[in-house]
Amino acid sequence: MVVSIDTNSGFCFGVTRAINAAESELEKGALYCLGDIVHNGQEVARLELKGLATIDYDDLRTLPAHSRVLLRAHGEPPSTYWIAQQRGIEIIDATCPVVKKLQDRIRACYELHRNDEGRAPQIVIYGKPGHAEVIGLQGQTNNTAIVIESVDQLHLLDFSRPIYLFSQTTKSVEGFHSLVEAIQSQISNLKSPIALEAHDTICRSVANRVKELQEFAKANDIVFFVGGTKSSNAKVLYKNCVEANPNTIFISSPDEVDKINLSTFTFPLSTLKIGICGATSTPLWLMEQVRDKLSRNP
Ligand code: SF4
CATH class of the missing domain: 3.40.50.11270 (Rossmann fold)
Incomplete structure (x- = not known):
């Protein structure tokens, strides 16, 4: 193994x-x-x-x-x-600094357009409501920004006014582009089309990991994804991992390894390849503890 x-x-x-x-x-x-x-x-x-x-x-x-x-x-x-x-x-x-730059961009957009219609511009953040980063981003707009997490929430937008769209840094690129397409499609059906300014502000430190992570997941029989249950990034990357290898198990601590019975998988134990990976919030020492635990108790 x-x-x-x-x-x-x-x-x-x-x-x-x-x-x-x-x-x-x-x-x-x-x-x-x-x-x-x-x-x-x-x-x-x-x-x-x-x-x-x-x-x-x-x-x-x-x-x-x-x-x-x-x-x-x-x-x-x-x-x-x-x-x-x-x-x-x-x-x-x-x-x-990447978040700071995004805050500055949202603030600049808010300041630039705040008097266009005699009221706050329609700034939309593709993100998780209540997430710390999102609270910081909303603050740049005097808390007027609308936060949406999926295409199912387009009813929250006002399609009679311009839309300025930004993204939380850790959201998925795919999800952002689906959202842009859904907004554009709704705009194309309007009698009086409105402007859409879509800013892909997803951090590439996260987005670029997806391909490498999926390659790693595919190269292993079983994958242990180590992440915190409160981490948005862990949720996104875990999902990407499962897409590449359905035998991916989410754990938050090395103790959870004991609860997993590897013999339920059909791979021969002698040639089994186990991969350990994690989110941008997962410390290396924690992944090393998982590795040590698995190596001691296969
Ligand atoms: S994922 Fe990391 S590098 Fe990227 S914006 Fe967030 S904190 Fe910064």
Whole structure:
């Protein structure tokens, strides 16, 4: 039996940068993080052992002046910076530069068109409602942006006004293009067509992984996909993995390996190839623990 880890899986650039920032700031003293630093419980627990304290918005409003708060890669709406300023809190901004650029683009679009019709422009975000990154993006539009997750929600759009479409960075490219096609098709049936500006703002650090991940999944008999249950990116990449290899199993921790009976698969154990891969929020050390567990208890 051969067990291997996908060399392209693991933290993306933005998450690595935020975790490095947390580790180096923790050396200087107490540090809070607004929300889980990454959608992976084990990595959060590792950093909490080093002293990182995860807080929510209510906590932020009651922190003493000069407290140091790290903003994670997902980014934050302008209101968070405003609260921090009012309370004299020091912000360590680890917003991923890709997310920051997207926030700036949405804000610029909002500012450019805010007076076109005497009301806020119709900015649409293809994303998950309530996701931290999406909250940060909505904040750039004074919370006027409409968030939709699928073509089934087109009824939420106003087809008498221009549409400015953007995407959460971790959504699927395929899903975005289906949405654009569905909007265009609806527009083509209008008596007075409206303008659609579609901006594909999906992070290629995620999108480019799909092909490599699927090749890795196909090259193995059974695949263990390691990801956090709260991670959007893990959900997308797991789905891609299953498409390439239906024998893909989602797990969040090495302990879950014990619950899987490999003999239910029809592959001969002696030549079995098991692959381990994960999301952009999955630490390499966690995938290594899964590998070690499988190697010890085939
Ligand atoms: S997935 Fe892309 S945009 Fe999101 S944190 Fe990672 S590098 Fe940044």
